[in-house]
Amino acid sequence: MNLVNGKLHLAALAAIAALTLPLVAIACGGGDDGEGTGGTPTGGAETTFDLAMGDNFFELAGEKNPTIAIPAGEEITINLSNGGVAIHNMRFPGDDNDYDTGDDAASDPALVTGGQEATLAFTAPAKAGTYDYRCDFHPTDMLGKFKVE
Numbered sequence: 001m002n003l004v005n006g007k008l009h010l011a012a013l014a015a016i017a018a019l020t021l022p023l024v025a026i027a028c029g030g031g032d033d034g035e036g037t038g039g040t041p042t043g044g045a046e047t048t049f050d051l052a053m054g055d056n057f058f059e060l061a062g063e064k065n066p067t068i069a070i071p072a073g074e075e076i077t078i079n080l081s082n083g084g085v086a087i088h089n090m091r092f093p094g095d096d097n098d099y100d101t102g103d104d105a106a107s108d109p110a111l112v113t114g115g116q117e118a119t120l121a122f123t124a125p126a127k128a129g130t131y132d133y134r135c136d137f138h139p140t141d142m143l144g145k146f147k148v149e
């Protein structure tokens with residue numbers, strides 16, 4: 001009887017460990033700047049970036065118009081801060097990588113005035129590859145790539 005109980009107890013511990021370890025791994029894989037993930041324990045993981053906007057460029061950790069690596073299928077939140085004086089925004093063209101189609105994601109608010117903050121939230125494509133992003137107001141100056149991996 002005791003042996004059976006012991007085995008069940010071990011099995012329960014193993015199950016808890018199996019459930020907990022991936023969560024810890026995901027939590028550690030997230031922020032590169034100490035920014036929290038916001039905590040969504042149910043469902044998919046979440047990745048957050050703080051992206052600055054200037055006149056006329058995006059900037060992440062000192063790199064202008066950076067290529068941003070994002071995990072396939074994850075919820076992506078980009079916190080935008082317009083440090084310039086011009087109006088900017090950020091648009092992700094969606095899984096089809098074509099702008100101005102139904103699956104685009106745009107920043108909220110859609111017009112980010114100087115000194116204002118905004119958020120761009122979307123689900124990363126399930127398919128690995130290179131996808132675009134841009135500012136609709138400066139599409140030849142403010143643009144870059146997401147590398148979905």
Ligand SMILES: [Cu+2]
Pocket residue numbers: 056057087088089135136137138142
């Ligand atoms: Cu712009």
